[in-house]
Amino acid sequence: MALLTPYSKVPELNTATVLLVENEEELQSKLANALVQYEKDFNVNVRLARKLPLPVENKETRPRIDLIVFLVNLLSERSLQSVESSLAHLHSDCFLGKVCFLVTDARCGSHTQERLVSVRKLAAAHQCPVLCAEHRTVDGVNAAAVRLLNILKVSAGMSPIATTALYLSSLTRCSVTSDLEED
Amino acid sequence: MTPAPSKQREMEQEAQSSQSSEAAAKAVLLEECEEQFGLLQKLQNEIILADTEANDDQSNEAVNRLIAVTSELEQWQEMEPKLLTTSPEVLLAVGKEELQRLNNQLKMVLSCSQAKLDAQKKILKREQTWQAEKKEALNAVCEKITRLQRENEKSEHSVLQDMKRKINNLKDYHGSLMEMLSDMLAEHFPLPDPHGNGTKKKRAAAYDAEINLISLSEIIERLTNKTLETPHDPYVTTDDTFWPPYTEMLLRNGIATRHPEDCNKIRLENFLDRKILNYNICIRSMLSSGLR
Numbered sequence: 001m002a003l004l005t006p007y008s009k010v011p012e013l014n015t016a017t018v019l020l021v022e023n024e025e026e027l028q029s030k031l032a033n034a035l036v037q038y039e040k041d042f043n044v045n046v047r048l049a050r051k052l053p054l055p056v057e058n059k060e061t062r063p064r065i066d067l068i069v070f071l072v073n074l075l076s077e078r079s080l081q082s083v084e085s086s087l088a089h090l091h092s093d094c095f096l097g098k099v100c101f102l103v104t105d106a107r108c109g110s111h112t113q114e115r116l117v118s119v120r121k122l123a124a125a126h127q128c129p130v131l132c133a134e135h136r137t138v139d140g141v142n143a144a145a146v147r148l149l150n151i152l153k154v155s156a157g158m159s160p161i162a163t164t165a166l167y168l169s170s171l172t173r174c175s176v177t178s179d180l181e182e183d
Numbered sequence: 184m185t186p187a188p189s190k191q192r193e194m195e196q197e198a199q200s201s202q203s204s205e206a207a208a209k210a211v212l213l214e215e216c217e218e219q220f221g222l223l224q225k226l227q228n229e230i231i232l233a234d235t236e237a238n239d240d241q242s243n244e245a246v247n248r249l250i251a252v253t254s255e256l257e258q259w260q261e262m263e264p265k266l267l268t269t270s271p272e273v274l275l276a277v278g279k280e281e282l283q284r285l286n287n288q289l290k291m292v293l294s295c296s297q298a299k300l301d302a303q304k305k306i307l308k309r310e311q312t313w314q315a316e317k318k319e320a321l322n323a324v325c326e327k328i329t330r331l332q333r334e335n336e337k338s339e340h341s342v343l344q345d346m347k348r349k350i351n352n353l354k355d356y357h358g359s360l361m362e363m364l365s366d367m368l369a370e371h372f373p374l375p376d377p378h379g380n381g382t383k384k385k386r387a388a389a390y391d392a393e394i395n396l397i398s399l400s401e402i403i404e405r406l407t408n409k410t411l412e413t414p415h416d417p418y419v420t421t422d423d424t425f426w427p428p429y430t431e432m433l434l435r436n437g438i439a440t441r442h443p444e445d446c447n448k449i450r451l452e453n454f455l456d457r458k459i460l461n462y463n464i465c466i467r468s469m470l471s472s473g474l475r
Contacts (some may be wrong), residue, residue, distance in 0.1 A: 005234065007227075007230050007234075008230070008231060008234060009227075010223065010224065010227050011223075092244055092247055093247065093251075095244055095247075095248075096247065096248060096251050125244075126244060127244070127248065164255060166248075166251055166252060166255055167255075170252070
């Protein structure tokens with residue numbers, strides 16, 4: 001089983017690569033455009049996928065991936081399930097700061113609340129941050145892109161004040177409090 | 184490992200963007216870049232080797248994390264801060280950019296915290312007004328409680344006073360009613376006039392009986408007294424002192440009834456609210472029949 005490993009390739013100069021994994025493929029392209037638009041200081045390389053494992057053919061040409069973002073749409077059950085199955089294909093070193101969860105439609109009903117709780121538990125188990133985004137408006141997509149870029153900068157090593165990805169993930173990781181668990 | 188590429192990228196940026204850098208500074212920077220890149224390659228090769236050597240044990244993530252954090256900590260402790268390069272133009276440009284970025288970030292932080300402060304102030308004001316309202320309500324309720332308690336305490340006293348007042352009112356009313364009744368009776372039902380119109384015969388008959396004739400009010404008084412004092416025997420014997428038309432009137436109007444066995448005894452009829460009605464009826468009948 002080929003796992004996605006974080007450090008197997010040499011990083012490219014002045015570029016950061018982010019992989020957006022989404023089952024529905026609706027937010028991916030919008031977010032990708034926003035990401036590329038917003039960052040002027042370095043190149044942002046956005047790769048899109050539906051699920052892991054990534055196809056083997058591209059393995060050689062694929063650059064080193066700095067950040068893997070799992071986009072979860074809380075309105076569909078399959079979204080969460082595909083993310084869970086994709087997580088198995090990640091090398092465990094990836095969770096040290098190179099994985100992030102982005103959920104959408106977190107306020108749309110009772111099912112979404114339950115799924116949000118399970119996403120948060122999943123993220124807390126792997127100690128990764130969870131972002132909530134609103135994907136129907138342009139402003140929401142731009143805001144999500146800006147936040148992702150902040151995390152991307154750090155995990156690609158672009159942050160000059162020597163913040164490492166591991167350190168940032170310890171700061172921003174999702175924590176499940178005991179009242180959430182009681183729910 | 185990660186600080187090195189960042190510095191390297193920065194140096195590249197600086198090298199690319201600064202227009203006025205001298206060729207020497209550029210050369211120095213490029214040399215440093217090459218050095219760092221060579222270091223990077225070496226490290227990367229080592230990593231790849233280590234990866235292929237170690238079997239992929241899916242060990243506990245927490246353990247992994249712990250190892251990673253401790254090793255990073257050691258690295259940071261060992262590392263000593265050093266300047267990128269001794270060339271002053273590069274340092275100046277880098278410093279300028281850093282300070283501007285920091286300035287922007289601090290401005291954002293300032294505006295954000297001011298907005299938060301304003302929001303908190305608004306919340307504080309709202310809560311204070313809410314608290315004032317609730318305090319007022321509390322005061323009003325406390326006052327009401329004390330008032331009710333006071334009223335409860337003196338309730339026995341006040342009941343007594345109410346009763347006394349009611350009794351006095353009733354007595355006054357009763358007195359006025361009796362006065363009116365006696366006035367009315369005296370006016371409309373006087374004692375038959377011995378010197379009134381009538382033939383000699385009547386005069387004679389009347390004269391005999393008129394000596395001790397009692398007025399209607401006297402008759403009624405006697406009847407009521409007898410009923411109230413001796414309720415078991417409310418009968419009054421009619422004798423010559425009772426003027427017969429009066430007794431007939433009382434009997435006919437249902438104010439008095441005869442004793443079932445003795446035709447000379449009459450008693451007051453015993454119903455409360457029909458008394459007034461009957462008085463009305465008898466007055467009207469008297470006025471209409473012209474007994475005056």
